[in-house]
Amino acid sequence: MRVHQLVPRLDAGDAIGNQAMAIHELLLEWGMEARIFAFDMDDYGRQFASFDSAYREFMPCEEDLLIYHYGLYCDNYRLYIESRNRKVLVYHNVTPPEFYTAFYPEAVRLCTLGRETLPLLSDCDLALGVSDFNRRELVAAGFDESKTGVLPINPRMEKLDRAVPDRRLAHWLDDGKTNLLCVGRIVPNKKLEDVIKLFACYHRGVNAESRLVFAGPYPIYTYHAALLSLIEKMGLEERVFFLGKVSEEGLKACYLGSHYYLSMSEHEGFCVPILEAFLFGLPVVAYAAGAVPETMGGAGILFHEKDYPLLAELLDRLHRDAFLKERVLSTQRARLEEFREDRFAEKLYEVLKRFVPALMEREAS
Amino acid sequence: MIEVNGKELDEHGLHAKAEARKRAGLYEPHMLQLLERDIVEEVEEHVSSMIQVVYDLQRALEDSGCRLEPAADLSSGEPGEKKRRARSFMRRLQTRMIRAVNEGYVQQQEKFNTFFTRTVDLSYRQLCGAMGGLDLGEAAAKRELWLSMRPQWDEATIEAVSGQGNGRALVVGIPGCGLLEALQDAKKLFLAVDNSDVPVAEAQSRFLPAWFHPQPVRLLSDIEADKLALAVVAFPECLNGEELGDLFAWLDQKMQVGGVALVALNRDSSEIFSGDAGFVRYWPLRFLEELMNRRGFKAGQWQAGEQLFLKGEKEA
Numbered sequence: 001m002r003v004h005q006l007v008p009r010l011d012a013g014d015a016i017g018n019q020a021m022a023i024h025e026l027l028l029e030w031g032m033e034a035r036i037f038a039f040d041m042d043d044y045g046r047q048f049a050s051f052d053s054a055y056r057e058f059m060p061c062e063e064d065l066l067i068y069h070y071g072l073y074c075d076n077y078r079l080y081i082e083s084r085n086r087k088v089l090v091y092h093n094v095t096p097p098e099f100y101t102a103f104y105p106e107a108v109r110l111c112t113l114g115r116e117t118l119p120l121l122s123d124c125d126l127a128l129g130v131s132d133f134n135r136r137e138l139v140a141a142g143f144d145e146s147k148t149g150v151l152p153i154n155p156r157m158e159k160l161d162r163a164v165p166d167r168r169l170a171h172w173l174d175d176g177k178t179n180l181l182c183v184g185r186i187v188p189n190k191k192l193e194d195v196i197k198l199f200a201c202y203h204r205g206v207n208a209e210s211r212l213v214f215a216g217p218y219p220i221y222t223y224h225a226a227l228l229s230l231i232e233k234m235g236l237e238e239r240v241f242f243l244g245k246v247s248e249e250g251l252k253a254c255y256l257g258s259h260y261y262l263s264m265s266e267h268e269g270f271c272v273p274i275l276e277a278f279l280f281g282l283p284v285v286a287y288a289a290g291a292v293p294e295t296m297g298g299a300g301i302l303f304h305e306k307d308y309p310l311l312a313e314l315l316d317r318l319h320r321d322a323f324l325k326e327r328v329l330s331t332q333r334a335r336l337e338e339f340r341e342d343r344f345a346e347k348l349y350e351v352l353k354r355f356v357p358a359l360m361e362r363e364a365s
Numbered sequence: 366m367i368e369v370n371g372k373e374l375d376e377h378g379l380h381a382k383a384e385a386r387k388r389a390g391l392y393e394p395h396m397l398q399l400l401e402r403d404i405v406e407e408v409e410e411h412v413s414s415m416i417q418v419v420y421d422l423q424r425a426l427e428d429s430g431c432r433l434e435p436a437a438d439l440s441s442g443e444p445g446e447k448k449r450r451a452r453s454f455m456r457r458l459q460t461r462m463i464r465a466v467n468e469g470y471v472q473q474q475e476k477f478n479t480f481f482t483r484t485v486d487l488s489y490r491q492l493c494g495a496m497g498g499l500d501l502g503e504a505a506a507k508r509e510l511w512l513s514m515r516p517q518w519d520e521a522t523i524e525a526v527s528g529q530g531n532g533r534a535l536v537v538g539i540p541g542c543g544l545l546e547a548l549q550d551a552k553k554l555f556l557a558v559d560n561s562d563v564p565v566a567e568a569q570s571r572f573l574p575a576w577f578h579p580q581p582v583r584l585l586s587d588i589e590a591d592k593l594a595l596a597v598v599a600f601p602e603c604l605n606g607e608e609l610g611d612l613f614a615w616l617d618q619k620m621q622v623g624g625v626a627l628v629a630l631n632r633d634s635s636e637i638f639s640g641d642a643g644f645v646r647y648w649p650l651r652f653l654e655e656l657m658n659r660r661g662f663k664a665g666q667w668q669a670g671e672q673l674f675l676k677g678e679k680e681a
Contacts, residue, residue, distance in 0.1 A: 102405040193404040200400070205383075205391040226407035234399055288368075298371035305366070308400055309383035309392065310376065314367060317379065324369070331370040 001063045001356065002033040004055060004085065008074035010038040010045030013248075015153060015272055016071045016092050017045060019130070022154035023067065024048065026345055032356065039076045052076045059083040065355050070094075070121060071269070073114035077121060086355055087124040090151060091134050093269025093291075094118065099189040103223045125355065130270045133291035151351055154344040155275045165253035169246075173257025178210040178319070181258035181282065183251065183273035184265075186218035186227070186242065191287070193230055194264035194306055200234045201312035207319070210239070215254050217245040255280035260315060263287060264306065271295050275339055278332040283318055283325055285311065299335035300328060515564045515600070517541025521670030527551055529625045532594025537581060537612065539564035540599040540629070545573045553595065558584055560603055582608045585615050593619045596626045601648050609648070609656060617660040626662050626677040628653055650675065 005024060010017045020036055027034035035058075036049040058064055059082060066085040070077070071092030080087065097111035118141045121127075127143045128151040129135030139145045173179050180202070182195050192214065199212040218224040224242070231240050246254065261277035263286035270291050277284050284300035286292050293302055301318075303311060318325050367374040386392065518526070518540045527534075527547035533555035534548050545568055548554035556574050558581035559565050568575035578584045582604065596616050601609060616626055632647045653675050657664040662677025 102408050188404075193407075197400050200396060201392065204393075204396060205386045222408055223404075226404050229407045230399070230402070230404065234396060300370070301374075302368040303366070304368075307383075309387065310367075310379050313379040313382045313386075314374075316382075327370060 001065065002035065002058065002061075003027050003065045003067065003352075003356065004058055005034070005036045005067045005069065006052060006055060006076055006080060007036065007038045007049075007069045008040075008072055008076065010036060010041040010049040012042060012044035015270070016069050018156050018272075019090065019092070019153055020067075020069055021048065022156055022344065023348060026348055030349075037076075039074050052079060055079055055083075059085065061085060065352075068121070068124075070118070073110045073117060077117055080121060081123070087126075088351070088355070089121055089124045089127040089138075091118075091127060091129045091138055091269075093130070093134050093137065093267075095187075095189050095267055099187075099267065100220070103188055103226075104220045107220070126351070128351065131291035131294050133294055134269050149351065151347055152339065152344070153270045153272060154341065155272050155339050156341075157276060157279050158341070160248050160252055160276060161279065163248040163252045165256055166247065166249040167253075169243075169250050169253035170257050173213070173253065176209065178207050178260075179258040180210065180212045180260050180262055180315075181254055181277070182212070182214050182216075182262050183254070183276065184216045184271075186214060186216055186224050187220060188223050189265060189267040191264040191266050192227055194287075194308075195262050196227065196230055196234070196236070196240060198262065198264070198306075198308045198311050199240065200236060201308040202315055203236065203239055205309060206312050206316045212236075212240045213243060213254060213258065214241065215243045215246045215251060218242065251276075252280075255282060258282055260285060260318065263292060265289060265292065268292050268295075274300070275336060278336045281329055281332075283328045284332065285314065285318075297335045297338065299331040515539055515541065515559070515561055517543060518599075518672055519670045522672040523547050523670075525669035526597060526627060527553070529627065530595030532592050532621060532624070533590065534595035534597065535585075535590065535593055536597045536599065538597075538599035538601075538603060538629075539568060539575060542568050542571055542573065544597070544599075545575065546571070548595075549573060555590060555593065556588065558582075580608060582612045582615070585612070590619050592621050594621055594624045596620065596624070598626070598628045600631065601628050601653070602631060609653075613656050613660040613662075616662075620679045622679050622681045624679040626657065626679070627667070628657075628675045628677070630666070630673045630675055 005020050007016055007020050010020060024034050024036055035055075037052040037055040038045060038049045039052050041049050041051075056079070059079065062084050064085040065088065066080065066083050067088045067090060068077075068080040069090045069092060072094060080089075094114035095111050097108040097115070100107040100111060118138075122141070122143045124143075125147065127135075127138050127148045129138055129148070130151060130153045132150050135148050135150050138148050180195075180199055182190075182192065184190055186192060195214075196212065199210070203210050203212075231237055243250065243254070255276060259282070261274070261282040261284045263271065263274065263284065265271065265287065266289045268290040274284050274286065274292065274295050278299065284296065286296060286300060286302055287306065288302045288304050296302060301314070303314075318328070367376055367379075515538070520543070523544045524547070526544060528551075530553070532553070534553040535555050536545065536548070536557035537559070539545065539557050539559045539561075541564070545554055545557050554574060556576065557565075557568060558576050558578060560577070560579050560581050562577045565575045565577040576584060593616070598604075598612070604612065613626075620626065630650065630653075654664045657675065657677035661680050663680055664675055664677045667674045667676035
């Protein structure tokens with residue numbers, strides 16, 4: 001039997017692509033015949049995946065297993081519906097469209113379609129959320145709760161850990177200023193305007209020798225322009241920096257050169273950068289929304305109200321109270337242990353063994 | 366509530382410090398206001414300024430003679446018109462071919478114009494979409510609303526206009542009943558037509574010969590109006606290029622030598638169509654001049670009262 005994975009895109013550095021690759025590599029390691037099919041892919045993806053039209057020849061085979069990753073609306077969901085393989089859905093979450101209403105009508109359309117399509121995918125053998133937050137959304141969308149589960153994201157941070165930090169970026173960040181970091185796409189659900197507001201209070205009221213760094217692409221220019229306008233009105237042009245999409249080396253330099261990681265996001269299906277910040281020893285200060293509390297798992301600092309002057313004082317306290325900071329960091333390190341590669345392999349094995357007889361035989365032998 | 370490692374933090378000290386900093390004036394009132402500001406307001410300001418930029422660009426293009434509307438048919442409307450149009454078309458095609466062969470840049474220019482026009486249009490649509498709620502349907506409705514306004518001309522303008530031409534007068538677009546009554550008193554008014562029903566209803570209630578039609582120029586083809594001496598086009602923005610072309614083709618046939626055609630130039634008017642930038646597109650002066658000249662009207666600007674006109678006198 002074979003295991004096929006179907007994804008909307010297979011790109012380097014993309015959360016869905018990373019998860020698909022992590023599963024793919026484990027399947028190959030376990031001696032399975034595994035393939036990835038994607039609607040589209042970048043140069044990195046081309047090394048591992050075929051276009052999804054090639055999947056059609058495997059669709060009639062009832063013995064095969066299809067793992068479908070769903071995180072944004074993509075036409076290849078029809079292949080999933082028509083396929084006669086046994087089916088496992090991995091749900092990465094679709095952003096609620098209302099976040100985009102004022103910024104990008106096309107995204108509103110796609111997100112609405114994405115959410116409306118979800119109930120159509122409920123006919124499967126197992127539906128997995130990458131967090132319990134996502135699993136609950138599956139149940140709310142009409143999936144049979146007894147056939148749902150959680151398969152957390154494999155953060156795959158070895159590559160980032162091995163990368164040599166970008167020298168110039170590291171040098172720029174290492175000038176004595178306190179650096180606040182936020183990683184991820186510049187999109188409205190991440191509420192980056194609130195990060196800027198918090199930084200404004202920190203910079204004006206607490207620590208004038210500070211800077212805010214955003215590392216991530218900005219696909220929605222209206223939102224980016226609005227953020228720039230807010231920054232200008234607050235007089236923070238010299239203190240807030242958008243680096244755009246950065247390389248692994250650049251990202252590592254950002255993590256190593258920063259002092260705090262901030263998240264004000266109001267909707268996350270998992271949020272990998274939080275775990276990356278754990279890895280590089282940054283205290284994480286995050287708003288408790290979406291799957292963020294679950295990903296943090298009791299580590300780091302969570303807040304439930306966006307009281308910016310108060311949060312600025314909290315950052316100051318972390319800066320002054322070395323004992324508090326160390327307590328936070330040690331809990332974060334402990335939490336990170338739960339996302340080790342072998343733990344992910346165990347969980348995937350548990351999930352797949354009832355669908356893949358070869359795995360059962362392997363276990364017996 | 367703030368949780369550190371899953372346990373609630375005592376926030377009293379933090380609150381006290383934050384309040385002390387506020388009292389010390391470290392957070393300016395302007396900044397505290399910005400903390401409350403919704404980012405959507407930034408977008409709305411940004412989008413509005415972008416719309417203004419696109420609109421200014423459009424005005425600049427029109428002023429320099431670029432025409433972003435479909436061309437009016439400038440061929441004569443005499444018998445054998447179809448043949449003439451075909452000939453005119455062939456001639457233009459030939460010219461374009463020769464230009465394209467000899468001067469490759471012409472094609473590039475055409476392409477540029479096409480894509481530029483589309484881009485301006487697309488940008489405008491996207492911006493309207495980004496404003497949230499203002500979709501194209503609403504924009505079109507808003508444009509209609511502005512176009513349906515019929516501000517009245519001042520008395521000096523009415524007096525000067527009604528004194529023009531020695532014969533029957535046609536009014537396209539009614540700038541208030543004052544003009545129609547002045548023409549009626551001078552026994553000149555032949556017909557007033559409009560694509561807005563409000564001024565037509567008002568004129569009809571005063572027993573003035575006025576008629577409504579969504580495309581008023583279409584009415585004219587069925588009307589016998591020889592020896593026309595005055596034609597007043599009060600709101601040319603309400604007519605598309607094809608309608609303007611048809612109107613002047615009709616006037617070419619019906620207007621007697623020495624007759625006067627007046628086209629109001631509303632762009633610089635302080636009250637007409639100036640509510641929301643971008644919803645009304647004014648005809649470029651050069652285009653209107655060319656339209657008149659092609660139909661045998663000698664065109665020139667003319668001020669009457671507060672209103673500026675393009676005045677064309679029919680030549681032999």
